[in-house]
Amino acid sequence: MRAQIESGIEIGLNAAIVGVRDGQPHILVTREGAHWDALPYGPFTPLDHRTLDIGLRSWVRQQTGFELGYVEQLYTFGDRGRHARRGDTGPHIVSVGYLALIAEDPAAAMGGASFARWYGYLPWEDWRDGKPGMLSDEIEPRLQRWAVQPGQDEPRVPALTRSERLRICFAMQGADWDEEKVLERYELLYEAGLAAEAKRDGHEAVEFWDALPQLGRPMQFDHRRVLATAMSRLRGKLKYRPVIFELLPDAFTLFELQKIVEAISGHHLHKQNFRRLVENTGLVEPTGDVSTQTGGRPAKLFRFRRDALLERGSTGVRMKAGRV
Amino acid sequence: MRAQIESGIEIGLNAAIVGVRDGQPHILVTREGAHWDALPYGPFTPLDHRTLDIGLRSWVRQQTGFELGYVEQLYTFGDRGRHARRGDTGPHIVSVGYLALIAEDPAAAMGGASFARWYGYLPWEDWRDGKPGMLSDEIEPRLQRWAVQPGQDEPRVPALTRSERLRICFAMQGADWDEEKVLERYELLYEAGLAAEAKRDGHEAVEFWDALPQLGRPMQFDHRRVLATAMSRLRGKLKYRPVIFELLPDAFTLFELQKIVEAISGHHLHKQNFRRLVENTGLVEPTGDVSTQTGGRPAKLFRFRRDALLERGSTGVRMKAGRV
DNA sequence: TCAAAAGTGTTATCCTTACACCCATGT
DNA sequence: ACATGGGTGTAAGGATAACACTTTTGA
Numbered sequence: 001m002r003a004q005i006e007s008g009i010e011i012g013l014n015a016a017i018v019g020v021r022d023g024q025p026h027i028l029v030t031r032e033g034a035h036w037d038a039l040p041y042g043p044f045t046p047l048d049h050r051t052l053d054i055g056l057r058s059w060v061r062q063q064t065g066f067e068l069g070y071v072e073q074l075y076t077f078g079d080r081g082r083h084a085r086r087g088d089t090g091p092h093i094v095s096v097g098y099l100a101l102i103a104e105d106p107a108a109a110m111g112g113a114s115f116a117r118w119y120g121y122l123p124w125e126d127w128r129d130g131k132p133g134m135l136s137d138e139i140e141p142r143l144q145r146w147a148v149q150p151g152q153d154e155p156r157v158p159a160l161t162r163s164e165r166l167r168i169c170f171a172m173q174g175a176d177w178d179e180e181k182v183l184e185r186y187e188l189l190y191e192a193g194l195a196a197e198a199k200r201d202g203h204e205a206v207e208f209w210d211a212l213p214q215l216g217r218p219m220q221f222d223h224r225r226v227l228a229t230a231m232s233r234l235r236g237k238l239k240y241r242p243v244i245f246e247l248l249p250d251a252f253t254l255f256e257l258q259k260i261v262e263a264i265s266g267h268h269l270h271k272q273n274f275r276r277l278v279e280n281t282g283l284v285e286p287t288g289d290v291s292t293q294t295g296g297r298p299a300k301l302f303r304f305r306r307d308a309l310l311e312r313g314s315t316g317v318r319m320k321a322g323r324v
Numbered sequence: 325m326r327a328q329i330e331s332g333i334e335i336g337l338n339a340a341i342v343g344v345r346d347g348q349p350h351i352l353v354t355r356e357g358a359h360w361d362a363l364p365y366g367p368f369t370p371l372d373h374r375t376l377d378i379g380l381r382s383w384v385r386q387q388t389g390f391e392l393g394y395v396e397q398l399y400t401f402g403d404r405g406r407h408a409r410r411g412d413t414g415p416h417i418v419s420v421g422y423l424a425l426i427a428e429d430p431a432a433a434m435g436g437a438s439f440a441r442w443y444g445y446l447p448w449e450d451w452r453d454g455k456p457g458m459l460s461d462e463i464e465p466r467l468q469r470w471a472v473q474p475g476q477d478e479p480r481v482p483a484l485t486r487s488e489r490l491r492i493c494f495a496m497q498g499a500d501w502d503e504e505k506v507l508e509r510y511e512l513l514y515e516a517g518l519a520a521e522a523k524r525d526g527h528e529a530v531e532f533w534d535a536l537p538q539l540g541r542p543m544q545f546d547h548r549r550v551l552a553t554a555m556s557r558l559r560g561k562l563k564y565r566p567v568i569f570e571l572l573p574d575a576f577t578l579f580e581l582q583k584i585v586e587a588i589s590g591h592h593l594h595k596q597n598f599r600r601l602v603e604n605t606g607l608v609e610p611t612g613d614v615s616t617q618t619g620g621r622p623a624k625l626f627r628f629r630r631d632a633l634l635e636r637g638s639t640g641v642r643m644k645a646g647r648v
Numbered sequence: 649t650c651a652a653a654a655g656t657g658t659t660a661t662c663c664t665t666a667c668a669c670c671c672a673t674g675t
Numbered sequence: 676a677c678a679t680g681g682g683t684g685t686a687a688g689g690a691t692a693a694c695a696c697t698t699t700t701g702a
Contacts, residue, residue, distance in 0.1 A: 008332035046416040052402035076400040076420055078376035092370040094335055096400055296653030297699035620680030621672035
């Protein structure tokens with residue numbers, strides 16, 4: 001009887017919980033022994049929790065001790081195990097990914113939870129020190145070989161060739177890097193057999209697997225996909241909604257703000273213009289205090305004007321100029 | 325045994341399928357006898373369909389005969405019936421909403437499916453002829469009375485008062501109308517007891533219900549919520565992705581394009597500037613032909629440059645200037 | 649003194665907005 | 676003739692990007 005119930009569908013709630021530590025974005029992960037890292041996770045039980053959000057907050061509270069504030073649904077994936085097969089035991093799991101932002105110092109995570117740098121999982125996304133070496137050295141050559149192999153089951157509607165997809169996602173052939181295409185890049189790497197999860201999920205042998213270096217830390221289930229979705233969404237949303245302040249303490253200097261925006265978006269910004277753009281948005285106001293722990297001249301401290309959320313055109317942080 | 329299985333969770337896939345007819349946006353609905361309208365709908369069965377998208381396309385094909393092209397996941401709602409209660413019979417349904425865009429003439433829908441104007445369901449969203457009368461006459465007075473009543477279970481984190489929410493969502497107290505807040509507006513109307521679905525779902529008696537006029541056609545389940553989400557997303561996405569062309573025939577005049585953008589976004593645009601902005605994006609190219617069925621001077625026909633999808637900064641249709 | 653970061657000023661350029669105005673067709 | 680929509684030109688204003696430069700602290 002129990003087996004009957006479990007042959008149905010289960011909803012998995014997963015949260016990519018982002019916080020800042022030492023100026024770097026981290027996510028909350030659980031590491032069960034020698035297993036791969038996982039996001040905080042739990043099934044949705046509608047009798048206990050009226051909505052998905054409520055269920056998610058409850059799981060995170062139980063597993064990590066954190067009471068989430070800003071939470072945003074990302075995407076629902078139907079193929080967590082990548083393939084459902086007749087004869088599978090246990091329920092099929094559909095996973096709903098969430099992004100959550102926390103401002104507290106994440107050091108005090110409970111239980112088996114700890115904070116890990118998010119670029120540890122997707123290292124090719126960090127362009128703050130220029131183009132990551134692993135792109136030229138490891139990823140691009142393998143992708144180029146993959147691109148000229150015959151595609152198998154790829155009947156997409158706006159039919160793009162593998163080569164076009166490389167151009168768009170990985171800025172090859174002179175195209176430029178779109179920092180928001182985090183998910184597309186991860187999915188492409190998975191499809192090309194360059195993500196360890198693809199091998200784990202039982203995909204066909206790929207020529208590279210004998211000598212594949214670790215391209216970012218892999219994660220349990222489809223959690224790296226959820227993380228990639230979270231990074232995409234956050235990088236995009238920064239530009240048109242004032243979400244960055246969910247990650248900051250009450251008072252901060254403009255330089256701290258800039259460093260965090262850079263850390264999230266993965267590239268450098270032009271200092272003088274950034275300051276001016278931020279001050280012109282009306283999103284921040286001076287507290288009147290200064291911080292002397294700057295390494296240089298003391299800096300004015302600012303706070304987020306929460307009223308800005310009520311105002312029209314509450315845009316987010318503009319930042320076109322990326323210069324190294 | 326069967327009952328055991330059904331006491332679990334089921335995933336419902338729902339599609340808001342948008343097409344243009346006579347220059348107006350329509351959605352595909354099914355009308356079963358005297359019941360309320362519904363979107364094409366079906367459960368997700370992982371053994372038959374590997375992903376949610378594939379399942380959705382299959383259901384739509386079966387129910388309407390349409391082979392979908394552009395499809396985008398919107399949101400997953402955990403409370404379709406709004407409340408799960410211990411002792412409920414049947415499975416709890418979690419619903420995944422989708423937006424799909426079709427260019428074909430939607431006249432030839434199969435089976436019980438037909439096309440209906442989308443503003444029939446959310447009439448307060450159409451500002452092309454100025455502010456809709458029903459806002460001032462019906463909605464605002466009722467919302468204002470609701471705003472001064474004591475709130476019950478509304479413990480949100482960035483605590484907004486009812487009055488602030490009215491200001492933001494419905495442009496009251498001199499704020500201006502944000503055309504993208506379609507979902508927030510519908511949710512607020514539901515919460516305030518002004519949507520027929522709220523009564524159907526068994527909410528507490530609201531003072532207005534005795535004399536509540538029909539504020540937009542209601543729909544089955546949470547389908548009006550899915551439609552509102554679709555409208556929000558499409559209005560937003562227009563501005564930064566070239567999705568509008570999914571709704572247009574291969575060749576079109578700039579005036580036709582403008583009329584459809586106006587119909588989707590719900591307000592008027594400045595003609596001369598719209599044309600220039602569109603031509604400057606590089607999204608369209610002249611076909612060389614002209615259309616003489618304009619009512620005036622013949623107009624050049626344009627086509628969408630599909631190459632634009634591959635190019636960086638493929639932005640969408642800019643359109644700040646809204647003038648009546 | 650130097651390094652590091654805070655902060656100010658200025659300019660060229662581009663984009664948007666808002667006008668004004670002319671063109672070609674059907675009725 | 677005139678209504679309707681097509682189509683072009685241009686000037687004002689604002690925002691951005693790229694400079695150069697000064698100020699204030701700690702080591």
